[in-house]
Amino acid sequence: MTEIEHQPGHESAAVAPPTQAIDGIVLGGAGGLLDSTVEAGLELKARSQWSYARTRFVRHRLAMVSLVILIIIFAIGAFANFIAPYDFSTLDLTNILHAPTTAGKHYFGTDEIGRDYFSRVIYGIRTSEEVGVFVAFLSSIIGLIVGAVAGYYGGWIDNIFMRITDLVLTLPVLAVLLVAAALLGSGSQWRVSLILAGFFWTGLARIVRGIFLSLREKEYVEAAKAAGSGDARIMFRHILPNTLGPIVVNGTLAVAAAIITEAALSFLGFGIKPPTPSLGSLVVSGQSNPQQWWLTIFPGLTILVIVLCINFIGDGLRDALDPQQRRVRA
Amino acid sequence: MLTYITRRILYSIPVLIISSFLSFTFVSLGGDPLGQLRIHPNISQETLNNLKYQFHLDRSIPVRYWFWVQDVFEHKLGKSLVTLQPIWPDIERTMGHTLQVVMTAEILALILGVIVGIFSAVRQYSVFDYAFTSFSFLGLAMPVFWLALLLQILFVDIYLKWHVRIFYTSGLNSPHKGAWSLDRLQHIGLPVITLCVISFALYSRFMRASMLDVLNTDYVRTARAKGVPEWRVVMRHVFRNALIPITTVAALNIGAVFGGAIITETVFTLDGIGFYFVGRLQALDVYAVMGYLLVTSVIIIVFNLVADILYGFLDPRIRYD
Numbered sequence: 142m143t144e145i146e147h148q149p150g151h152e153s154a155a156v157a158p159p160t161q162a163i164d165g166i167v168l169g170g171a172g173g174l175l176d177s178t179v180e181a182g183l184e185l186k187a188r189s190q191w192s193y194a195r196t197r198f199v200r201h202r203l204a205m206v207s208l209v210i211l212i213i214i215f216a217i218g219a220f221a222n223f224i225a226p227y228d229f230s231t232l233d234l235t236n237i238l239h240a241p242t243t244a245g246k247h248y249f250g251t252d253e254i255g256r257d258y259f260s261r262v263i264y265g266i267r268t269s270e271e272v273g274v275f276v277a278f279l280s281s282i283i284g285l286i287v288g289a290v291a292g293y294y295g296g297w298i299d300n301i302f303m304r305i306t307d308l309v310l311t312l313p314v315l316a317v318l319l320v321a322a323a324l325l326g327s328g329s330q331w332r333v334s335l336i337l338a339g340f341f342w343t344g345l346a347r348i349v350r351g352i353f354l355s356l357r358e359k360e361y362v363e364a365a366k367a368a369g370s371g372d373a374r375i376m377f378r379h380i381l382p383n384t385l386g387p388i389v390v391n392g393t394l395a396v397a398a399a400i401i402t403e404a405a406l407s408f409l410g411f412g413i414k415p416p417t418p419s420l421g422s423l424v425v426s427g428q429s430n431p432q433q434w435w436l437t438i439f440p441g442l443t444i445l446v447i448v449l450c451i452n453f454i455g456d457g458l459r460d461a462l463d464p465q466q467r468r469v470r471a
Numbered sequence: 472m473l474t475y476i477t478r479r480i481l482y483s484i485p486v487l488i489i490s491s492f493l494s495f496t497f498v499s500l501g502g503d504p505l506g507q508l509r510i511h512p513n514i515s516q517e518t519l520n521n522l523k524y525q526f527h528l529d530r531s532i533p534v535r536y537w538f539w540v541q542d543v544f545e546h547k548l549g550k551s552l553v554t555l556q557p558i559w560p561d562i563e564r565t566m567g568h569t570l571q572v573v574m575t576a577e578i579l580a581l582i583l584g585v586i587v588g589i590f591s592a593v594r595q596y597s598v599f600d601y602a603f604t605s606f607s608f609l610g611l612a613m614p615v616f617w618l619a620l621l622l623q624i625l626f627v628d629i630y631l632k633w634h635v636r637i638f639y640t641s642g643l644n645s646p647h648k649g650a651w652s653l654d655r656l657q658h659i660g661l662p663v664i665t666l667c668v669i670s671f672a673l674y675s676r677f678m679r680a681s682m683l684d685v686l687n688t689d690y691v692r693t694a695r696a697k698g699v700p701e702w703r704v705v706m707r708h709v710f711r712n713a714l715i716p717i718t719t720v721a722a723l724n725i726g727a728v729f730g731g732a733i734i735t736e737t738v739f740t741l742d743g744i745g746f747y748f749v750g751r752l753q754a755l756d757v758y759a760v761m762g763y764l765l766v767t768s769v770i771i772i773v774f775n776l777v778a779d780i781l782y783g784f785l786d787p788r789i790r791y792d
Binding site: 324452 | 483486487489490493494497498500608609611612613614615616617620621623624627726727729730733734737738748749752753755760763764767768771772775
């Protein structure tokens with residue numbers, strides 16, 4: 142953790158004035174620095190850059206509220222089998238298209254074949270979070286490795302990599318994802334996640350490559366080289382920590398992008414297929430029963446809230462981890 | 472500049488060849504192209520063999536790709552394997568409809584996004600700014616299909632309750648109505664609103680950020696110090712420069728817009744290219760799917776190029792040679 146203190150980016154945070162509520166995304170600032178030194182009196186505590194980042198994030202009110210809401214939603218999804226009052230696939234033909242009620246424990250009503258919609262939605266959350274987290278994790282790792290190698294070594298490796306990302310940029314992404322899901326998907330959430338990760342890594346790889354490209358020319362890398370560090374040590378110990386901020390931010394946002402893309406694929410009938418409930422395919426039953434508002438509202442609203450929370454958390458993380466990108470205005 | 476454009480166009484040719492070859496291989500390996508015909512009771516094995524020969528399905532993938540490339544140039548994308556009809560007339564017709572929807576939505580989104588972006592930046596942290604900031608956060612997190620569906624349900628309800636027809640909720644137009652009638656507008660209204668909201672959220676955010684960036688530059692301070700009236704500073708010094716990034720954003724957004732069109736056209740069963748694509752994909756119609764991918768890739772490449780050229784044209788600091 143300590144070697145990160147050489148980061149050029151983080152020094153600017155220390156001199157940045159306390160800021161509040163910049164353009165609605167950005168809240169909180171570097172004020173924590175002053176407060177804590179004053180509180181501690183003359184005794185100065187050593188603080189790592191991560192603890193500054195944590196302070197900045199905790200002061201980002203919107204991001205903190207979003208984090209709490211998201212943790213609650215994801216916990217409901219993770220413990221769906223304990224929380225769900227019914228099984229997500231049990232039919233009850235005497236109770237078709239029942240409006241939401243607390244009496245029969247059908248909090249979100251029932252669908253066209255009498256399945257409890259609340260149970261289906263929370264199992265859908267579980268599917269979504271599996272897809273989101275898996276895609277973000279996998280694409281971050283691929284993007285990190287490819288970006289690091291391309292940016293550090295340059296030359297033909299970099300050339301090939303740049304051509305691949307160019308290729309992805311010229312593709313109609315949703316259409317290609319639909320084709321891939323239609324031909325390879327087979328309806329399982331893991332296959333769909335693999336397909337999404339296969340496209341999502343390029344964005345992150347570009348960012349990591351850019352950072353590696355500029356940092357490999359820095360004096361401290363030269364110093365490390367002179368001291369006899371090998372390529373792997375320079376890449377992973379000296380440059381990698383500087384890319385962690387953007388990786389965490391983009392990984393977080395990738396969770397949201399994966400969830401919303403999976404929902405769209407499933408809605409169009411090419412993503413996750415029954416019996417696995419997915420928030421996207423649940424909306425389809427709302428489309429076929431437009432008079433039963435609950436069938437459309439609940440799964441859609443769940444996606445919206447999840448994505449909104451993740452976006453706010455991503456913004457909070459960006460302000461906390463990447464002070465250079467934060468727009469500080471006089 | 473001309474050499475730059477020529478080089479870019481020449482450079483995009485291998486990109487197109489590789490991407491189309493990859494998708495061709497992928498699509499051909501992924502499904503049985505004759506699957507739909509095979510289960511048809513009235514088609515004999517002999518006809519199938521004939522078709523197999525006629526469409527070169529007995530050859531290797533690179534050879535088939537080569538035949539496909541020939542078909543693209545000589546027979547305008549060739550024939551569908553499922554319907555045995557030529558593909559181009561369908562693509563031409565549906566693309567026309569999609570362009571009508573998409574262009575209307577994008578132009579509206581750009582105009583509104585730029586105006587809202589300017590006022591949000593000039594009156595930063597005002598009620599107006601907060602209202603539109605919240606709106607665009609919602610718009611950026613909104614699943615397109617859900618928004619489309621909500622609008623559809625809302626207007627179906629309005630019609631059923633009050634018998635007022637503001638917008639139609641499906642189809643392209645009523646019988647015997649043309650492409651430029653009020654009837655068409657009532658049909659494409661909801662798809663346009665859906666696509667517009669999503670793009671507007673993006674453009675207004677970018678315009679606001681870009682305005683704020685320029686507002687904090689030294690030359691704006693100089694202009695103010697010289698006593699230039701504030702509206703003139705905003706319109707002449709800030710606005711014009713803030714427009715530069717937004718042109719790039721709008722041009723690069725075209726891929727996402729086509730993605731949005733796939734979803735909205737499916738929800739509103741509109742005879743556009745996205746709806747056509749989804750239908751052909753469900754039927755595993757290899758050549759029609761390839762036709763769609765090729766046409767949209769070319770459009771995206773052209774827009775990427777236009778974005779770069781516009782950028783160099785608008786910003787004299789950037790020169791291509």
